[in-house]
Amino acid sequence: MRRLGLRLRLQFAVAAAVAAALLGLVAGFNLILAHVLDRDARDLARARAVAEMNSLRTHGGRLSVGEAPDARAGDAYLWVFARGQPLEQPRAAPVVDRAASTLAAGRFVDVPTTDIRLYAAAVTVEGNRVGTVVAGVSVAPYEQTRKLALLASLVLGGLVLLLVLLAARWLLAASLRPVVRMTRQAAEWSEHDLEHRFALGPPHDELTELAATLDRLLDRLAASFRRERRFSAELSHELRTPLARVLAESELALRRKRTQDDYRQALQLIHRNADQLSRTVDALVAAARYEAGGARGTADAHAVAEAAALACSGLAAQRQLELQIPKPVRVHRVGVDAELAQRIIQPVLENACRYGSSRVSITIGREPSSVVYNVEDDGAGVQPAEFERIFEPGVRGHAARNGNDGAGLGLALARRLARSIDGDVLADPAAAGGRFLVKLPAA
Secondary structure (H helix, E strand, C coil), X not given: CCCCCHHHHHHHHHHHHXXXXXXXXXXXXXXXXXXXXXXXXXXXHHHHHHHHHHXXXXXXXXXXXCCCCCCCCCCCEEEEEECCEEEECCCCCHHHHHHHHCCCCCCEXXXXXXXXXXXXXXXXXXXXXXXXXXXEEECHHHHHHHHHHHHHHHHHHHHHHHHHHHHHHHHXXXXXXXXXXXXXXXXXXXXXXXXXXXXXXXXXXXXXXXXXXXXXXXXXXXXXXXXXXXXXXXXXXXXXXXXXXXXHHHHHHHHCCCCHHHHHHHHHHHHHHHHHHHHHHHHXXXXXHHHCCCCCCCEEHHHHHHHXXXXXXXXXXXXXXXXXCCCCCCCCEECCCHHHHHHHHHHHHHHHHHHCCCEEEEEEEECCCEEEEEEEECCCXXXXXXXXXXXXXXXXXXXXXXXXXXXXXXXXXXXXXXXXXXXXXXXXXXXXXXXXXXXXXXX
């Protein structure tokens, strides 16, 4: 059955259900009819016996036979016995006569090898039994009626089953035709044009519910392809600058023989750019994984801030900055794992260390559904026109003119990664220096 199509399986199911129902109806009808016919034959035999008893006469305790209105019909079987001797008997086969003479009062019996049913009734006078009346009927007409009814019901059931199958075939074909068409359209759109949708409105039946499901499936496919394209574009865009620096510095170092200090400086620059490449790739891969529905853990908010500060300690020491991370009064937990939270905060903290003058601080607060990191520095700050532009890949603020290096990728990566987990990174326009708010979902 699994190899057959859905329509054929449904047709088989309909055929089996209708056939079972029709068989039940035919069997029930014929059982009831057989019971009714059997009861009618018994009633007829009993009525003939009663009619014959009403025609009998008694004289001095002896029975005599009168004339009943219908007792002498040609197909009537009537026996009257008095003291074991027949007063009246029809022309019947010997086997029928023997069965009538031995039949006890109040009993029905079907005579073997014949179609005769007998019934015996006792004749009593003043409480004394003086004789027996036996009436018989032929059950052949009843049997014929039962057989004809069985044959007719089977033929009718077969015709009904055939009509139901034809109607079911047409209805199933008409019902599944839109489903087949929609499935083929969805398959074609998923390969060639993910922007097409069925757009049948809110679901109100099975067909519109299927259309809505396919629309959501196409939306997820389109979103997945957009994430892949964006990941590829961001990867190529954000790796171009540090990779170009690594290649340029290595080519310059190999062009002519240099001193040991020159080589050390070149290697340090190459190492910084390679480290930036590694962190950029890790951040982009993490963003893609979490946007695709990766599992989220939990982490201590203060431990995440300390880990990010430790990663930036070299830059802070190089620029002689004081890095402050006061421990909050209450323990806060973020609703993402520690590694991802650190990758979001670290670029913001590096940005503060790069542009701060003497001090950088990280304070941790709480909003109804978020843990908020306040990253502050005492540098030149962010100009009003740059509050959003500095979050674009490759864009650097006015403070970069002071000779601070950087590719303009850190803040863009931080915001991109934060928004992939329902967080955000914002620049605070009310701060005197540089102040950024990193919002991560609370656990």
